[in-house]
Amino acid sequence: MPIDPDAKYEITGFKWVPDFARGFVRETRARWAFEEVGLSYKVRLIDFDEVKSQAQRHFQPFGQVPTYSDGDVEIFESGAIAIRIAEQRLGLMPLDMAGRAHAIQWVIAALNSVEPFVAQLSVVDLFEADKPWSAERRPSVVETIRSRLHDLSEALGDKQWLDGNFSVGDLIMVSVLRELHASGLLKEFPNLAAYVARGEARPAYQRAMADHLATFQDAGPTPPLSVSQPIGVPA
Amino acid sequence: MPIDPDAKYEITGFKWVPDFARGFVRETRARWAFEEVGLSYKVRLIDFDEVKSQAQRHFQPFGQVPTYSDGDVEIFESGAIAIRIAEQRLGLMPLDMAGRAHAIQWVIAALNSVEPFVAQLSVVDLFEADKPWSAERRPSVVETIRSRLHDLSEALGDKQWLDGNFSVGDLIMVSVLRELHASGLLKEFPNLAAYVARGEARPAYQRAMADHLATFQDAGPTPPLSVSQPIGVPA
Structure with missing residues (x-):
């Protein structure tokens, strides 16, 4: 079992997030990376107040999760953390x-x-759903995403992964693309939909996601505080 | 002189971009990185049609500049290129x-x-300036940027650079922040404004920018084609 309270690798995650964010908090990317390379890790669960505290801002200036430490290195940004884990084993x-x-x-490429x-689709559909411009703006947001998916679909072609074997690049790209499940946009590009499904079928992904979701099993669905924009959720 | 037609390091840039994009095309980041480490490079200038061609898409699926090759490695994404250059010397x-x-x-962190x-400020002020929602939406876009600048300003504090000596992280962060010059937002955070000014004062930056701008000196300001969203400009 890669989760080990005595592990030297530690990341932060949230004690609680709203229902729609479960499965999408970025600490899942670090969990998945640990599982892929077979490194034991532990998760320090913090709440929204703590992540915004001065002590935590010292490590993560934008008040988000995950942060990562291994005794030698202390960093933030899920992409940088995934690269660091990929370099360990x-x-x-x-x-x-x-x-x-x-x-x-x-x-x-996935992150930028x-x-x-x-x-921007989460901005339109969730965080600014009540704004007068969101409905008007949505089609142009969707069209821009569709254009990027088209280009990526061409680049992937009939390959299993983006460049040879499954890599940290695929791990982050799949993590980004699966944010589109609810939109139905992935289905317009069958090779991308299959690519994401292949990623999500990996045993390491399955274990990481199960452990992430188990965090919230006793947390309940009711918001303990008002959150205008969940921290650590792509926005 | 780091520009050398026989250099093994080659990047792509644009033959022409609109006035507002000059100084901001992302190939400037690669030029700056080459100058910082003292590696000779050459630039293959291409036009908008070529960058969107199948041949070029093979290297850059999103139809943008820069791409990079050094004989051993061929990559795209200015951030990845800057890291690759940083690992050479x-x-x-x-x-x-x-x-x-x-x-x-x-x-x-800079890129994500x-x-x-x-x-999003360029989207509101340039690419979607004619859309009915842009004026309404602008204050929320500005507020989000201000919040990120606040956090970054706290992280920088009174340090010269983000983490010890000037690094590729500063190079990309300064490149991102200077896109805000016209907005006036940087001035609200004097330490960030000074940080960007320190970056732009570096001799390597000065040489890179002069060489980039020299590309367009005979190109003239009149658009040779209609561009809804300039390629390679952050959007």
């Missing part, structure tokens, strides 16, 4: 320099060329 | 693992926790 990053550069390229557009 | 990345992880963390919000 084989499984998520090729050993050759070219394969390594490609893996990092796909991490950054795909996620910012995907996240 | 001393100057942009510490040698110790912790310093290295921090540099990568700040690259990703700051730029997506900054880019």
Whole structure:
């Protein structure tokens, strides 16, 4: 079992998030990476007040989860954490320099060329759903996402993964794309839908997600506080 | 002179971009990185048609610049390219693992926790300026950017750079923040304004920007084609 209270690898996660954010908090990316490379880790659960506290801001200036520490290195940003985990043990990053550069390229492509557009759909449908402009704006947001998915679909083609074996680049790209499940947009690109399904079928993903969701099993669905924009959820 | 037609390092840039995009095309980030580490490079200038061509999409699925090749590695994404350049020679990345992880963390923080919000201002003010919702939406876009700048300002404090010596993380963060010059928002956070000014004062930055702008000196300001959203400009 990769979760071990004595593990030297520690990440932060939330004690509670709203229903719609369960399964999507970014600490799931770190959990998945640990599972892929077979490293034991522990999770320090914190609440919204703590993540915004000065003590925690020292490690995560934007007041989000996850943060990561392993005794030698203390960092934030799920993409940087996933790269760091990938560098600890084989499984998520090729050993050759070219394969390594490609893996990092796909991490950054997911986070800078795909996620910012995907996240706008959550802005329109969730965080600014009550704003007068959201309904008007939605079609252009969807069209931009569709254009990015088209390009990515062409790049993936009939390959299993973006570049050879499953890598940290796929881990982050699948994590970003699965935020689109509810929108139905993935289904318009069958190879991307199948790619995400392959990622989600991986035993490491399954274990990571089960452990993440187990966090909330006794937490209940009722919001303990008002949250205008959940922290750590892409926005 | 780091620009050398026989250099093994090659990046792509645009033959022409509209006035407002000059100085902000993302190939400037790669130029700056080459200058910082003292590596000679060459630039292959392409036009909008070529960047969207199948041949070029093979290297850059989203039809943007820059792409990068050095004989061993061929990648896209300015952040990944800057990291790759930083790994070629001393100057942009510490040698110790912790310093290295921090540099990568700040690259990703700039690209995923700051730029997506900054880019929405260009969406509102440029790309969707004619849309009915843009004026209504602008204050919330500005408020979100201000919140991120506040957090980043606290993280920087009175330090010169984000983590010790100038790193690839600072290079990308300064590149992202300077997109806010026209908005006046940086001035609200004097330490961030000074941080960006320190970055822009670096001789490597000055050379990179001069070479980038020289590309367009004979190109003229009149658009040769209609561009709804300039390619390679943050959007």
